[in-house]
């Protein structure tokens with residue numbers, strides 16, 4: 001008997017990254033920087049990493065009592081531009097999955113530890 005899969009094909013935007021993961025930026029202006037993921041945007045395939053991909057925006061003065069200021073905004077990055085930093089072996093790694101106790105767990109492909 002052949003079971004047909006009801007799972008949708010995972011798109012290339014699919015990410016195994018989660019909020020709280022430490023990542024290293026490998027592309028763009030912040031290459032080499034590390035930071036923690038603050039938010040994951042699965043539909044956009046983007047992640048917001050604290051302290052990374054920041055832009056300064058000059059806010060114009062609206063009145064004399066409210067002077068102009070420079071606001072720092074953090075923009076999300078495409079998931080393809082970051083790599084997970086394994087909390088166990090501290091290397092940048094790809095995430096794999098392993099089934100343990102009937103549960104799907106994330107594993108580091110370098111040290112094989114459950115993340």
Ligand SMILES: [Zn+2]
Nearest residue numbers: 086089108111
């Ligand atoms: Zn590891």
